[in-house]
Amino acid sequence: MRVEFDNETQLKDTLTRLQGKSELKAEPVRKLRPMVILKGISKDVPADDLIQSIIRQNTVLTELINNGGGENLKLRFKRENRNANLYNAVLSVEPKLYNKMLDMGRISVEYQRVHVASFSPFLQCHKCLQFGHTKLRCTADQNLCSHCASTEHDVGKCPNKDKPNSVKCYNCHTHNTRFNTKMDTKHTANSNTCPRLRAMREKINNRVDYGYTP
Ligand SMILES: [Zn+2]
Ligand SMILES: [Zn+2]
Ligand SMILES: [Zn+2]
Structure with a gap:
């Protein structure tokens, strides 16, 4: 479970209060290096x-x-x-x-x-289209297509690229299936308009420790 605090003091108070409680373990979210x-x-x-x-x-x-x-x-x-x-x-x-x-x-x-x-430490894998790593460190078995969401080919070999209405975001589609949501999927998985990508980028960028508080 992730809890957000308005300020540093609230965070520290809560961490102190939870110290030594065996039923609950709390730690601050690890900051990312720039x-x-x-x-x-x-x-x-x-x-x-x-x-x-x-x-x-x-x-x-x-x-x-x-x-x-x-x-x-x-x-x-x-x-x-x-x-x-x-x-x-x-x-x-x-x-x-x-x-x-x-x-x-x-x-x-x-x-x-x-x-x-x-x-930006925001990374998206070209192979599996997930976030936080590149294809060099990817552990997925399948190539996923960022254009049409196929699990049979990667975007380089996509046969649907020129077909109108073939664009479909793998990540938004999966999210819709898993959480029964109705997000728009008519964009590529690496598009700047993808709500999954935008949310992930914001989350990652907020965690970077640039050595000063903005
Ligand atoms: Zn990957
Ligand atoms: Zn494709
Ligand atoms: Zn999307």
């Missing part, structure tokens, strides 16, 4: 060496990185860059480090100055 994307890293720098390279060449960041015992700067996944000799890297970072890196705008990676940008 993420950054580094765009256009040379493939001469293997992703496995990336973190060490950043530590070596950006001495102004060393302390902030090392404070976390290896947890403050972590490679989450790689992305293709339009240039085949380059790649993009998405990293999860500790809030202070996140703000520092964005202030710097660029960091050194070997002989390059690589642009740093904020990256």
Whole structure:
């Protein structure tokens, strides 16, 4: 069960009162680390060496990185860059480090100055269309089609793409079946208009700890 509080004091009071009660266990929702994307890293720098390279060449960041015992700067996944000799890297970072890196705008990676940008931790899997992971870490057996909600093919091989009225959102359809709701399903599963996607994105973005209270 998830309970929301108006402020920090109410939350702390409740947690204190529940302490030591064996019938009920309470803990605050874990905050998410912010993420950054580094765009256009040379493939001469293997992703496995990336973190060490950043530590070596950006001495102004060393302390902030090392404070976390290896947890403050972590490679989450790689992305293709339009240039085949380059790649993009998405990293999860500790809030202070996140703000520092964005202030710097660029960091050194070997002989390059690589642009740093904020990256939303909202992820949707292209394989199973669920949220919170990418297809690299997907454990689903089936490919689902984001266009027509078929479980037989992925969107790349969708035979219905040109057919009018074939668009159907897998996630909204499943939600309707499971909870007996009547959400509109006439959109793709990765559409910005999908109510499931919007709700999930809001939930994830609200959990990110940017190191300050807005
Ligand atoms: Zn998946
Ligand atoms: Zn399809
Ligand atoms: Zn939808």
